[in-house]
Structure formats: C-alpha cells, structure tokens
Amino acid sequence: MYHTWMRYFTPSPRHLGLGLVCLGVGLQHGALPTVGPRTLDHHVAVVVTAGGGWYRAPDGRRTAVTAPALIWLLPGVPHHYAPDPATGWDEAFVDFTGPATAAYTELGYIEPDRPVVPLADTTRARAAVGRITRAARHGNPLLEVETAAAVHELLVALRSARADTDADPVLARLARDACRPLTVAEHAARHGMTPAELRTAVRRGAGCSPRDYLLGVRLGRAKELLTATDLPVAAVARRVGYDDPAYFSRLFTRRVGTAPVRFREQQSRSVPGGWSTRVPDAEHPPTITRDAV
Numbered sequence: 001m002y003h004t005w006m007r008y009f010t011p012s013p014r015h016l017g018l019g020l021v022c023l024g025v026g027l028q029h030g031a032l033p034t035v036g037p038r039t040l041d042h043h044v045a046v047v048v049t050a051g052g053g054w055y056r057a058p059d060g061r062r063t064a065v066t067a068p069a070l071i072w073l074l075p076g077v078p079h080h081y082a083p084d085p086a087t088g089w090d091e092a093f094v095d096f097t098g099p100a101t102a103a104y105t106e107l108g109y110i111e112p113d114r115p116v117v118p119l120a121d122t123t124r125a126r127a128a129v130g131r132i133t134r135a136a137r138h139g140n141p142l143l144e145v146e147t148a149a150a151v152h153e154l155l156v157a158l159r160s161a162r163a164d165t166d167a168d169p170v171l172a173r174l175a176r177d178a179c180r181p182l183t184v185a186e187h188a189a190r191h192g193m194t195p196a197e198l199r200t201a202v203r204r205g206a207g208c209s210p211r212d213y214l215l216g217v218r219l220g221r222a223k224e225l226l227t228a229t230d231l232p233v234a235a236v237a238r239r240v241g242y243d244d245p246a247y248f249s250r251l252f253t254r255r256v257g258t259a260p261v262r263f264r265e266q267q268s269r270s271v272p273g274g275w276s277t278r279v280p281d282a283e284h285p286p287t288i289t290r291d292a293v
Contacts, residue, residue: 002030002088007136008095015144019100022147025132031088036080042097043110044073045158047129049122051089055081055115068119070158074112092129096151107207109159117162124157170201174210178217179241184210219255222248226264233260
C-alpha cells in the first residue's frame with residue numbers, strides 16, 4: 001500500500017522571468033510503484049526522507065538509495081528508480097524549470113554527474129517543500145511567485161544538506177585569510193593542500209574558483225569600509241590586500257560596475273563607532289529604547 005498527494009501548476013511565460021518556476025509538488029510514502037524508464041523535459045528534485053530503494057542510470061548502472069538522500073531527475077536524461085517493495089520509502093518531489101537552472105548547475109547546486117546525493121539532514125528541505133504545499137492551496141493569487149521563491153530556497157537547502165560538506169572549513173579559513181596578500185598556491189599550502197585540491201574543495205563548496213571566492217570576500221570588505229569609514233581609497237585597498245590602489249580601483253570598477261569613489265558617494269552613511277560584527281536575529285530584532293527626557 002502507498003499514499004500519494006500531488007499538485008501540478010502551469011506558470012505563465014511572464015513568471016519565467018523569476019528565473020525558476022515550480023511545475024508541481026508531491027508527497028508520497030509506502031511501497032510506491034517503480035518510476036520509469038522515462039524522460040522528462042524539466043528538473044525534479046526527489047527528496048527521500050525515510051526508507052530506501054534504487055536508482056538506475058541511463059548506462060544501466062544501479063545505485064542504492066538510502067534515506068536521507070536526494071535524487072536528481074534532469075531534463076532529457078532517462079531515469080528509472082523505485083523504493084524497496086518490502087519497506088517502501090517516504091519522499092517529497094518538486095518539479096521545476098527556468099533559465100536559472102543553468103546558473104545553479106554551474107555553481108554546483110544541481111549535479112548532473114551525481115543523480116543520487118546522500119544528505120546529512122532534510123529539515124530545511126522539508127520546510128521549503130512545506131511552503132510550496134501551503135502555497136498550492138486552491139485560489140491562491142500568489143501561487144506562482146510563492147512557489148518560485150520556495151524552489152530557490154529548496155535548492156539552497158539541498159546544497160547545505162549534502163553529506164559531503166568537507167569544503168566548509170576550507171571556505172571559512174579562506175574567508176578569514178582572504179585579505180592577506182597571499183597567492184592561491186600559498187593559501188593551498190597553508191591548508192595542507194595542493195592548488196588542485198583547493199580548487200576542487202572551493203568549487204564543491206562555493207561553486208567558483210578560489211580566486212573568485214577570495215575576490216568576493218575582499219570586495220565585500222572593501223564595500224563595507226567605503227560605506228562606513230572615511231578611509232582613503234588607497235587605505236581601503238591595503239586593508240583588503242592590494243598594495244596598488246590603481247589596480248584595486250580598476251578591479252573594483254570592473255567587478256562592481258562603478259568606481260570606489262562613486263560607490264562611496266552612492267552608499268556612504270555615518271556609522272559612529274563602526275558596524276556591529278554580531279549577526280542579528282531577524283525573528284527577534286533588538287528593541288530600540290529611548291532615554292527618558
């Protein structure tokens with residue numbers, strides 16, 4: 001026996017401008033029937049939260065699926081899978097499409113070469129699916145936008161839930177040392193890695209090269225200094241690891257789209273005492289109190 005609940009949607013072409021649109025959502029559990037072999041024209045994320053089964057690739061190779069796990073169904077790629085007929089499994093699936101799938105794939109959030117992905121936890125992913133199921137109520141005028149936003153959230157949740165998050169400590173150390181005047185090879189040596197190993201770890205964790213990751217951290221810090229301090233541009237450049245202020249200005253302009261001086265004019269604000277380094281709790285913001293007059 002098994003239980004199935006599902007809904008499907010048909011977003012308008014205008015909604016594709018959101019980057020991703022949700023085409024369907026479903027919750028199933030039990031001894032579900034075999035799926036495929038079949039081929040779809042869009043993406044599906046199948047999140048297996050309990051139980052186990054198998055997935056067969058187009059080349060015939062069979063991979064065991066043990067919860068918690070993610071199965072990627074990709075457009076144009078034949079797939080064939082099923083839960084164990086004796087025990088079944090619990091799954092949630094989300095169908096989606098849109099031009100942003102290309103960027104998510106390039107960044108490593110969607111993995112064409114790994115259709116079965118072990119997960120460490122499915123809490124955040126299930127919360128995102130829950131948002132889609134609640135938005136799927138009949139007559140919801142915000143259906144397409146709410147479900148599209150939840151698909152973005154789901155992809156981030158699935159990325160953070162992957163069991164192979166060994167790159168995260170590497171990223172944390174890189175971010176800590178990003179403003180030091182070190183080459184990528186020197187960063188790798190500090191972490192006991194070869195440059196190739198560092199590239200693989202950063203690509204897996206952040207979806208980009210070590211150089212781009214370090215540059216993103218440096219430019220983010222430069223923006224904070226330009227916005228919240230009166231430091232000259234040359235001093236800002238040195239603070240973020242560039243001894244040549246002219247090179248820093250050219251690099252900032254090319255990547256940000258505006259020169260450092262112009263960015264400061266647009267964004268600058270007085271922050272007496274500097275910015276807080278403590279991340280606020282958005283759900284429980286601090287209460288602003290006024291001194292009694």
